[in-house]
Amino acid sequence: MGNVVALCETNGATLRSNALSVISLARKAAELHGGEVILLLVGKGVSAAADDACRYAPKVVVVDNDGLENYLAETYAPILAKVAQDQGASIVCATATAIGKDVMPRTAALLDSGMASDIADIETADTFKRATLAGNAFSRVKISSDIICVTVRQSEFSPADALDSVGTKSDAEAGELNSYGAEFVKLEGGGGGDRPDLNDASIVIAGGRGMGNGDNFAILEKLADTMGAALGASRAATDAGYVPADWQIGQTGKIVAPDLYFAVAISGAIQHLAGMKNSKTIVAINKDNEAPIFQIADYGLVAKWEDTIEPLTAEIAKLKASQV
Numbered sequence: 358m359g360n361v362v363a364l365c366e367t368n369g370a371t372l373r374s375n376a377l378s379v380i381s382l383a384r385k386a387a388e389l390h391g392g393e394v395i396l397l398l399v400g401k402g403v404s405a406a407a408d409d410a411c412r413y414a415p416k417v418v419v420v421d422n423d424g425l426e427n428y429l430a431e432t433y434a435p436i437l438a439k440v441a442q443d444q445g446a447s448i449v450c451a452t453a454t455a456i457g458k459d460v461m462p463r464t465a466a467l468l469d470s471g472m473a474s475d476i477a478d479i480e481t482a483d484t485f486k487r488a489t490l491a492g493n494a495f496s497r498v499k500i501s502s503d504i505i506c507v508t509v510r511q512s513e514f515s516p517a518d519a520l521d522s523v524g525t526k527s528d529a530e531a532g533e534l535n536s537y538g539a540e541f542v543k544l545e546g547g548g549g550g551d552r553p554d555l556n557d558a559s560i561v562i563a564g565g566r567g568m569g570n571g572d573n574f575a576i577l578e579k580l581a582d583t584m585g586a587a588l589g590a591s592r593a594a595t596d597a598g599y600v601p602a603d604w605q606i607g608q609t610g611k612i613v614a615p616d617l618y619f620a621v622a623i624s625g626a627i628q629h630l631a632g633m634k635n636s637k638t639i640v641a642i643n644k645d646n647e648a649p650i651f652q653i654a655d656y657g658l659v660a661k662w663e664d665t666i667e668p669l670t671a672e673i674a675k676l677k678a679s680q681v
């Protein structure tokens with residue numbers, strides 16, 4: 358039994374909203390383990406977000422180093438493993454984002470610990486619930502190692518609230534940075550521009566194969582920009598090359614649970630639903646009134662996107678302008 362170290366991603370001076378989910382899990386785990394929650398910020402310039410992090414936990418450890426400007430699992434994992442050991446952790450956790458999914462298995466290997474990925478809950482100190490079969494069943498995983506590593510399915514944990522008291526920050530050394538032969542070459546953007554990240558967005562507009570081609574997604578981009586939304590897609594749309602692969606939502610893509618999810622020309626295959634069905638409000642636009650997406654939609658419009666998206670964008674823009 359020990360403390361819970363939670364890796365939190367940052368965005369300038371604040372925690373990214375996906376971090377609030379792992380903090381929720383960390384609080385529950387700390388109660389079961391009789392320890393305290395320690396938030397870990399790693400990267401270049403992450404000290405800027407320490408004050409924000411201190412609102413959520415009694416202790417924040419910051420590893421701020423110029424050599425950590427570009428994320429590499431090879432350099433981050435040893436830092437996580439060392440901080441976990443130094444802080445007496447029995448659980449090390451991260452949200453199952455691209456970074457969390459990438460770094461945590463390596464951290465588990467360095468700590469010689471068991472790992473449960475993409476968990477939906479912690480039931481006892483060593484037992485975790487995980488979705489399986491595209492979210493249609495749950496499995497229970499019991500891990501017997503002294504330190505346990507987990508990644509957290511963001512949509513299953515409500516964002517943590519700030520505490521009444523403010524925690525303390527301490528700095529930790531990055532140690533000798535070694536990328537074990539890996540080299541950061543360049544980051545190719547997913548084409549999202551200034552739009553919010555899919556994992557952080559409160560509104561997501563997703564398009565499917567029925568959009569017909571990549572150029573037609575421009576109409577969804579206008580809607581997304583009018584609403585301040587992130588863009589996503591079904592696997593059929595990403596596989597067809599309409600949009601970048603990192604837009605994919607679903608069982609083998611990103612798991613999202615925004616306040617508002619627009620599924621445009623998406624049929625609602627079970628593998629797609631696995632990635633978005635916990636969205637608070639779901640709007641579906643599909644020309645086929647028997648499309649399965651309508652079974653989980655809160656609002657459904659049986660129509661072609663060609664006839665609906667532009668007028669909808671214009672109405673929303675008008676509404677927004679009237680509110681300024």
Ligand SMILES: Cc1cc2nc3c(=O)[nH]c(=O)nc-3n(C[C@H](O)[C@H](O)[C@H](O)COP(=O)(O)OP(=O)(O)OC[C@H]3O[C@@H](n4cnc5c(N)ncnc54)[C@H](O)[C@@H]3O)c2cc1C
Nearest residue numbers: 565566567591592593607608609610622624629644661662
């Ligand atoms: C192991 C495995 C993992 C998978 N993982 C994922 C995953 O992570 N994410 C995912 O999305 N899929 C995943 N899939 C694929 C999934 O099974 C479906 O094939 C895919 O989700 C279908 O995408 P779609 O709804 O865009 O396309 P389709 O099923 O072809 O549906 C297109 C829809 O567009 C509608 N439409 C067509 N034209 C228009 C128009 N002009 N206006 C309005 N509506 C229109 C049609 O009525 C139809 O409902 C996975 C499959 C497997 C086997």
